[in-house]
Amino acid sequence: MIGRFxxxxxxxxxxxxxxxxVQLSTGRQARVALIGNPNTGKTSLFNALTGLRQKxxxxxxxxxxxxxxxxxxPRRWIDLVDLPxxxxxxxxxxxxxxxxxxxxxxxxxxxxDAVIAVVDATQLERSLYLVTQLQELGLPLLVALNLFDAAGxxxxxxDAERLSRQLGAAVVVTSAxxxxxxxxxPHELDRVLDDVVPEQPxxxxxxxxxxxxxxxxxxxxxxxxxxxxxxxxxxLVERSLIDVGGALERxxxxxxxxxxxxxxxxxxxxxxRSLAPRKSLTELEAEARxxxxxxxxxxxxxxxxxxxxxxxARRRLxxxxxxxxxxxxxxxxxxxxxxxxxxVFSWATPLMDAIDAATGWCADLVRANLPEGVLASxxxxxxxxxxxAVVIFLPQILILFTFLLLLxxxxxMARAAFLVDRLMRLCxxxxxxxxxxxxxxxxxxxxxxxxxxxxxxxxxLATIMAAPFMTCSARLPVYAFLIAAFVPRRSWGPVxxxxxxxxxxxxxxxxxGIATALLLKRSLLRGPTPTxxxxxxxxxxxxxxxxxxxxxxxxRLFLTRAGTxxxxxxxxxxxLAYFPRDAASKLAVEASAAPVPGVSAEAEPPxxxxxxxxxxxxxxxxxxxxxxxxxxxxxxWDWRVSSAVIASFPAREVLLAALGTIYALGSEVDEQDxxxxxxxxxxxxxxxxxxxxxxxxxxxxxxFAFCLQCGATMATMRRxxxxxxxxxxxxxxxxxxxxxxxxxxxxxxxxxG
Amino acid sequence: xxxxTTTARLRSTAADRPGPGGASPSTLAELEVGAKARVxxxxxxxxxxxxxxxxxxxxxxxxxxxxxxxxxxxxLEIRLLGFALSLRRREARLVxxxxxxx
Ligand SMILES: Nc1nc2c(ncn2[C@@H]2O[C@H](COP(=O)(O)OP(=O)(O)OP(=O)(O)O)[C@@H](O)[C@H]2O)c(=O)[nH]1
Numbered sequence: 001m002i003g004r005f006x007x008x009x010x011x012x013x014x015x016x017x018x019x020x021x022v023q024l025s026t027g028r029q030a031r032v033a034l035i036g037n038p039n040t041g042k043t044s045l046f047n048a049l050t051g052l053r054q055k056x057x058x059x060x061x062x063x064x065x066x067x068x069x070x071x072x073x074p075r076r077w078i079d080l081v082d083l084p085x086x087x088x089x090x091x092x093x094x095x096x097x098x099x100x101x102x103x104x105x106x107x108x109x110x111x112x113d114a115v116i117a118v119v120d121a122t123q124l125e126r127s128l129y130l131v132t133q134l135q136e137l138g139l140p141l142l143v144a145l146n147l148f149d150a151a152g153x154x155x156x157x158x159d160a161e162r163l164s165r166q167l168g169a170a171v172v173v174t175s176a177x178x179x180x181x182x183x184x185x186p187h188e189l190d191r192v193l194d195d196v197v198p199e200q201p202x203x204x205x206x207x208x209x210x211x212x213x214x215x216x217x218x219x220x221x222x223x224x225x226x227x228x229x230x231x232x233x234x235x236l237v238e239r240s241l242i243d244v245g246g247a248l249e250r251x252x253x254x255x256x257x258x259x260x261x262x263x264x265x266x267x268x269x270x271x272x273r274s275l276a277p278r279k280s281l282t283e284l285e286a287e288a289r290x291x292x293x294x295x296x297x298x299x300x301x302x303x304x305x306x307x308x309x310x311x312x313a314r315r316r317l318x319x320x321x322x323x324x325x326x327x328x329x330x331x332x333x334x335x336x337x338x339x340x341x342x343x344v345f346s347w348a349t350p351l352m353d354a355i356d357a358a359t360g361w362c363a364d365l366v367r368a369n370l371p372e373g374v375l376a377s378x379x380x381x382x383x384x385x386x387x388x389a390v391v392i393f394l395p396q397i398l399i400l401f402t403f404l405l406l407l408x409x410x411x412x413m414a415r416a417a418f419l420v421d422r423l424m425r426l427c428x429x430x431x432x433x434x435x436x437x438x439x440x441x442x443x444x445x446x447x448x449x450x451x452x453x454x455x456x457x458x459x460x461l462a463t464i465m466a467a468p469f470m471t472c473s474a475r476l477p478v479y480a481f482l483i484a485a486f487v488p489r490r491s492w493g494p495v496x497x498x499x500x501x502x503x504x505x506x507x508x509x510x511x512x513g514i515a516t517a518l519l520l521k522r523s524l525l526r527g528p529t530p531t532x533x534x535x536x537x538x539x540x541x542x543x544x545x546x547x548x549x550x551x552x553x554x555x556r557l558f559l560t561r562a563g564t565x566x567x568x569x570x571x572x573x574x575x576l577a578y579f580p581r582d583a584a585s586k587l588a589v590e591a592s593a594a595p596v597p598g599v600s601a602e603a604e605p606p607x608x609x610x611x612x613x614x615x616x617x618x619x620x621x622x623x624x625x626x627x628x629x630x631x632x633x634x635x636x637w638d639w640r641v642s643s644a645v646i647a648s649f650p651a652r653e654v655l656l657a658a659l660g661t662i663y664a665l666g667s668e669v670d671e672q673d674x675x676x677x678x679x680x681x682x683x684x685x686x687x688x689x690x691x692x693x694x695x696x697x698x699x700x701x702x703x704f705a706f707c708l709q710c711g712a713t714m715a716t717m718r719r720x721x722x723x724x725x726x727x728x729x730x731x732x733x734x735x736x737x738x739x740x741x742x743x744x745x746x747x748x749x750x751x752x753g
Numbered sequence: 754x755x756x757x758t759t760t761a762r763l764r765s766t767a768a769d770r771p772g773p774g775g776a777s778p779s780t781l782a783e784l785e786v787g788a789k790a791r792v793x794x795x796x797x798x799x800x801x802x803x804x805x806x807x808x809x810x811x812x813x814x815x816x817x818x819x820x821x822x823x824x825x826x827x828x829l830e831i832r833l834l835g836f837a838l839s840l841r842r843r844e845a846r847l848v849x850x851x852x853x854x855x
Contacts, residue, residue, distance in 0.1 A: 087808050123835065125810065126810050129808065244799040280804075283798060283812065326822075327824075418839045419823055421823060421827070421828050421841070422823060422827055422828075431828070455801075532841045532844075533805055533806065534840075535836060535839075537837075
């Protein structure tokens with residue numbers, strides 16, 4: 001005891017440690033990044049560690065949707081960031097660039113205080129490759145041997161302590177699925193963070209020593225290269241030399257001029273001439289690192305043959321054969337997709353009805369308890385009805401995302417991409433565009449964000465431009481309403497006309513997307529056929545907890561959107577339709593003199609509703625609608641339809657709310673509302689002709705199928721492509737196509753009928 | 754960057770079909786489903802896909818198994834180092850292999 005006291009007094013470092021400890025317990029923090037190969041369980045680990053303490057990053061303009069959350073260790077709070085997966089510090093896609101930039105502090109944030117390298121325990125050789133690269137970054141590093149349970153199930157017995165010694169890095173064994181090792185990880189992370197001798201980037205020798213020297217010389221000769229990268233400069237130069245034609249080389253050329261390319265090539269050539277004339281630097285690096293990994297793995301893994309050929313392992317193999325079978329696999333694939341869409345539409349109905357009833361109830365409550373006037377109208381007709389009309393899609397979105405994430409986590413999505421690659425190539429894309437396209441059926445925004453996994457820029461742009469054509473869940477209610485109102489309820493056996501029209505509209509969207517991608521790949525985005533290198537992960541049981549968290553996150557994002565953008569739009573639409581107020585009295589006089597145009601003659605005697613309609617005709621929205629009426633006249637739309645369509649440009653789901661307001665029912669409507677359906681059906685031109693003939697209604701649907709009426713999608717496109725050029729092009733192109741399509745339908749319809 | 758003359762030689766000799774006598778190397782693209790082979794060389798080491806394959810551990814001396822082909826015969830699924838990878842025929846043609854006899 002005495003000895004220990006004495007030592008502590010003698011050792012000033014210890015004293016400092018102690019005060020530090022006090023600081024720690026009073027809220028010290030550290031930023032830590034999770035990184036590893038795709039499918040090693042980073043996201044699952046992230047969710048298991050942070051649980052509900054996650055931030056939903058949805059700030060436009062910043063690098064978003066990196067999962068961010070926090071969790072406590074005994075000594076500090078950890079701000080954890082979940083980075084996109086990558087195989088090597090040689091980025092092949094924008095996603096991988098984001099990960100590398102984050103580590104080296106080039107992404108607008110300082111480099112992390114430590115890194116957790118998530119390693120697949122069933123794939124040690126391949127996933128430790130990245131770890132050897134990470135070790136050279138000089139950041140405190142903790143290796144998490146994840147999927148430990150899966151390795152055990154495969155009959156692998158891993159000596160983690162030995163691995164830690166031979167690798168020269170702290171290792172902790174985890175399973176995000178069972179929770180094994182998650183209690184130990186925070187302690188180990190503290191140990192790594194408190195390590196007294198921090199390393200500098202480049203302290204460890206590189207894979208090819210002469211290359212490191214060449215990189216150093218080059219960095220000294222070119223002080224402008226990676227100027228802001230601080231201690232990582234030499235390392236980044238080294239990586240640019242290795243990765244021929246890669247993202248870092250591109251950045252150097254952008255910063256230092258075109259001759260840099262030849263300059264780098266010369267350095268490479270000289271190096272290789274003395275090292276290995278027939279090889280490449282990437283090859284030398286990979287060989288050196290894999291040799292190093294094998295050394296580190298010597299005696300680490302023992303195979304327990306009995307488990308290796310267990311019934312479970314054989315079952316997985318059989319499932320794999322079945323699901324990837326050329327014929328059966330394709331059949332199963334179509335069956336899966338059919339089930340997904342069927343359930344999205346049928347399972348969501350009861351929930352949607354419930355939400356609808358709830359919004360109606362809220363609006364009634366407001367009307368009953370507030371005096372009639374601006375406030376009551378704003379709340380009931382504007383806020384509650386408008387936002388309610390959007391929140392109603394929440395069940396569909398949740399169901400669709402559950403399916404998509406389930407398919408992705410189980411490993412099926414990669415097989416699906418494998419199956420459809422050839423098909424996608426016919427439209428100039430690759431199997432990797434499949435997931436973004438499929439996600440776009442829920443919403444184009446996650447679809448466009450999912451394109452980050454596509455390495456090829458032209459491919460990625462073509463996919464981004466095609467994605468908004470997919471029938472998203474916001475188009476669905478518009479279709480459902482118009483079909484219920486105007487398509488006859490006829491059926492032949494199990495096939496009914498209304499369903500057929502809906503199906504045709506989905507098909508139309510898909511064809512529009514394919515044609516667009518094809519067109520772009522033949523013109524603006526022409527280039528060589530892209531590659532399709534994709535790991536096909538083994539089938540795994542999805543982690544339901546992680547899945548639930550991510551589905552909830554999607555739901556939250558969606559509601560945030562409903563609460564902000566759509567809320568703002570509905571309030572603006574409401575205000576435009578409500579003011580100026582004195583117009584009501586002016587027009588009410590006219591209304592009593594002559595029947596208000598658009599309201600059918602046999603409707604009930606002039607009521608407060610009709611007065612409201614008259615007020616609307618004189619409102620700002622009415623005036624705007626009239627101003628643009630000539631433009632939409634060829635499509636057969638009157639000012640009401642035109643202004644409703646214009647109001648739905650920021651978000652297409654606003655159409656129903658706007659039509660509702662405009663057709664003088666208040667905006668509290670949904671597709672089941674017979675009142676609105678009847679009003680729209682019987683709406684007439686001043687000369688008594690019906691406005692909505694079948695061709696006009698079909699034309700309106702086609703317009704919605706093509707048109708880019710979604711401000712949030714445009715903002716996402718701008719963020720993902722880096723300029724307004726693409727979203728503006730998309731808007732012009734899609735609106736033009738929508739107009740043209742609607743016009744054609746009306747023309748053909750009136751000639752035929 | 755590999756030596757230009759070597760690359761040129763490989764380009765001219767290594768046709769897509771196996772050469773006469775089996776002496777000249779064949780490419781990964783021609784491997785039969787279920788067959789195993791060893792990597793002996795690459796055609797274009799600076800190709801982006803080849804670089805990525807190398808990072809994934811596909812290096813000279815590594816054994817590869819052809820697992821299956823997608824319905825239209827493309828892409829291919831191969832196995833190496835205990836994991837499955839899909840690649841297109843175009844990329845597979847850049848990998849020269851020799852079929853292991855055992
Ligand atoms: N058995 C088992 N499965 C796991 C474990 N960790 C993750 N998984 C599963 O592995 C799959 C992939 O996990 P993710 O968390 O999505 O992996 P990721 O590394 O984030 O993948 P990317 O986002 O594609 O880079 C999911 O199906 C998980 O449920 C684990 O420790 N044990």
